[in-house]
Amino acid sequence: MMNKSILVVSGLTMDFGGIRALDRLDLDVGPKEIVALIGPNGAGKTTFFNCLTGIYLPSDGDIRLVSPQTGRGSRLNGLKPNKITKKGVARTFQNIRLFSQMTVLENVMIGRHCRTSSLIMGAILRTRKTRKEEQETIDKSYDILEKVGLSEQANEFASSLSYGAQRRLEIGRALATEPFLLLLDEPAAGMNPQETADLVTLILQIRDEGHAILLIEHDMKLVMTLSDRIFVMDYGKKIAQGTPAEIRVNRAVIKAYLGEDVGPDNA
Amino acid sequence: MDYFIELFCSGLTRGSIYALIALGYTMVYGIIGLINFAHGEIYMIGAFTSFIVATVLSIYGFPLAAIVVVAGVAAAIWSSAYGYTVEKIAYKPLRHAPRLAPLISAIGMSILLQNYVLLAQTSDFLPFPELIPEFAFMEPIAHIIGSSDIVILLTTTVVMLALTFLIKFTRIGKAMRATAQDRTMALLVGINVDRVISATFIIGSALAAIGGLLIASHIGQINFAIGFIAGIKAFTAAVLGGIVYSGSCSGEPDSGPDRKFCHRLYFQ
């Protein structure tokens, strides 16, 4: 298991002044695996994502990424966010961060940025290479929109989308960067049951296409149906890990979520 | 050595005045996260108002003490009124606008106010009446530190102590600190955020007016453009001293002198 993992985090620690938001956290994700990261509010889940994607610089610990294609490993600590994305890790944000004054399609096209290369001269002269690249960007972005079910709204402003659609667009935008590891921060937050069901289908489809997924979610039903493995955090520490079935009956988890005296059947 | 001390004193004097102006920047920045480009102009208007009032009173033959008090009060009142109005017109409608909007509006306000004073008054340099007399008891050390330096240092110290008290112990001060930390939360716990922001502008402007009066009488002349340069200097000082609200205003006992020292280092 360990030697096949594409992401191995060991001893990750993050301090904000006096607050220790992450405390020697270990976690690993295998290829094509859906791993869920759960925990009460303020447990440090988003902080963990921010450390992974280079938005925060971890105080201590090690993040290693192994590309499934080349099999080469690299250390992510201290890399800039854009470098990490280029290495194949993409994310969505808990509080949606779309480019609201750009169209839906353009949002996805931005995701293609790190897989394309034309610069000033290409743009001014519109060389054949640039034109080809541009058309490719458009086509691939359309394909992605089709996949997340937004191709109808391709030319509307991102801000005009419904909440659920915005979350799907965020996933599409992340997919456009061609990641092999996709980090989803509460993708089902604010969705109605129908939208959530669609989301489950979408996530499974993305996995089947070969992406590994690390997922933060408070919707336990979704977590239990989707994940291969679950990591549970509280106060920055990992308190449990295992398959959904194991987590369901884990006393530490139940305690963290519901307090001391609640029986296991309430989880 | 004397020269150095003299330089030190004059630096300290000017630094402490700029600190008064800089406080206005920091307070506003702390509360609404905006560089109030028009703040330098508020200071200039303070200087102009005190100039006008002081000159009129002296023409009508009032005693010096009355002139100083009335001119200072008038400057503070009108500067505050301008600060309040500027916020209401140029910043309040833009609270939820994109990031650049209030900044550009602030630059516009700065240009507007400058040219308003230019057109309403004059573009010439005007001689500012000498409001602070040479005290006789200062005679022996007059070559090191002048009377006006002493008065300025005393005034700024008193004003800063008063501000510290206000921020730390009064209701409005508490509300201001709360708003600076988290405006939405402050709103949720029932703080009238609009009022707090207005109060911030009023207090900051009054400080600038006092600074304007002091500098003008220290240098001896004023002009419509003094606000721009002073604004830049004070802003730089505010950045050097740390623009974070709590650091400069929450009243840590050492923040005053520290701040002044920064200014001094920068302006000498």
Place this chain on the structure above:
Amino acid sequence: MITVKEVKRSLLVSLWFVFLTFPLMVIKVNPYERTVSWRWSNMVYVAIGTFVISLLAKAWFVRKERRMARQQDSCHARIPIIQRILQRPGYRYPLAAFLLGAVLAFPHLFSTYQANIMTTALMYIVLGLGLNIVVGVAGLLDLGYVAFYAVGAYSYALLNLHFGLGFWTVLPVGGLLAALFGVLLGFPVLRLRGDYLAIVTLGFGEIIRLILENWNAFSKGPSGISNIPRPGFFGLEMSLDQAMIYMYYLMIGLLLVTIFVVNRLQDSRLGRAWLALREDEIACQAMGIDKTRTKLIAFSLGAFWAGLIGVIFAAKTTFVNPASFTFMESAIILSIVVLGGMGSIVGVILGALILVLLPEYLRALSEYRMLAFGAILVAMMIFKPEGLIANVRRIYCYQGRKSNTALKNDE
């Protein structure tokens, strides 16, 4: 539409302004002769003026609110008329042809003096387009843009003075030097947050001006450098009038090139990245965009254009001194961008024409010019933050597999 309540409110506003402007508008002292003049008439003007403005502003906001409400009902964004015309190719080309004809014939229809003013306006359009990349598209508030303009102007003046280099040689050199300055300044500064960037660039502009003013050995100080040659045309001798007209056509050429280039840049991978950067830097980085590099490119490209126009400015006036490069100049160029509509090329052109030509033709009002600038900046932000012409997003066409399969099905 206007209720009694609003009239009352406006009355209060006007009373407040009477109080506010009292010392500065009414009293005027002469400290030398020790006289005071009380200008009570000003008070009346202020009262009436603010009353009217307050009513108008209120009416405008009411209208805007109603329109927003209607828009939400109908779900259709209202596209301004100019844009609707520009969007239709049927209108676009004849319009462009007409404009081009008018522009080319201009110096022959009007006097050289008019052509000269027009040249100035054209220069500001190009400056505006350059700054538009930085502020409008990439969202970097650059308040020291004039510094790069100065670099261009002084590089022509100095290179010509010391090495006798001609206009056409220095034109690219000036641009590149300015771009280099842009990189040098941008590299440390672009990491800063927006408002810090504003203040640092502002300081940079002032520093450049102060250097030019005080370093006599280098730049000849405040007296400036004169006798800068006008641009040559294959060694042809030209009269002053001809030189002016030549300058005009040169600017038209440069403007067309600029529009072409800026248009293509905006509509490219880079242009999209700039826009995205303007909206959300963190999301941008998470999408794999190198923040610093992308900003730096925008910053130095903007500087490049300022440098070009600087060279042209030196050649046009044949004289440069530091007084031409004050903060006000930066402010004017910025207001062109803001007034026109950030990110919109047509908007910038309109903005420049309005801000440069209006004061030119309304000489009587010229002393109110800067006052109006300030007022316009504020009013624009309050009433129409998107500018005269809002930028519309392009619609891209899908040509990938779907259409191919559709074709195959047809066969």
